[in-house]
Amino acid sequence: MAKGKAPRRTLDSYTLRNINKTIKAGDCVLMRPAERSKPQYVARIERIEADARGGNVKVHVRWYYRPEESIGGRRQFHGSKEVFLSDHYDVQSADTIEAKCTVHSFKSYTKLDAVGNDDFFCRFEYNSATGAFNPDRVALLQM
Structure with a gap:
């Protein structure tokens, strides 16, 4: 009889020892790129899973x-700190998370007193297969 995959369990939260931060579903994080010359990837955690022993923790993310x-x-x-929420989902090792970050709405981003390295804003959803945006246009601010 073939051996099945080890059962996985969903975690409510997980503490990343390398940065001493606790993550949970809904948090936004910066993830290590394969190529060090590239900027960190921004993702939203959808779910956190661990194997039966709890040693192998995976995060289901939306990029x-x-x-x-x-x-x-x-x-x-496009703003320098703008990102688009995509329809691209993936599973990654929790070990690739390098920091927590915040993705604000455009309105709340414009009200920040100071923008940190871990602050971004999103005003579009992006279809990674077609390149389509939702909404397909945005009102520009009149100064």
Whole structure:
């Protein structure tokens, strides 16, 4: 008889020893890229799972894309800290998480007193297969 996969259990939260932070579903994180020359990836944690012994922790994430990672690339109206919530889901080792971050709505981002390295904003959802955005247009601020 073939040996089945070890049962996995969903965790409410998990403490990352390397950064001494606790993560839970809904948190946004910065993840280590395969190539060190690239910026960290931004993702939202959808679910955290551990194997039966608790030693192998995986995070189910929904990726945010930076404008330069999207079809069409960075445009003049994209902010330097803008990311797009994509329809791209993945499973990664929790060990690849390097920091927690915050992805704000555009409105709350504009009200920040100071923008930190771990602050981003999102005003679009992005379809990674077609390159389509939702909404497909955005109102520009009149100064």
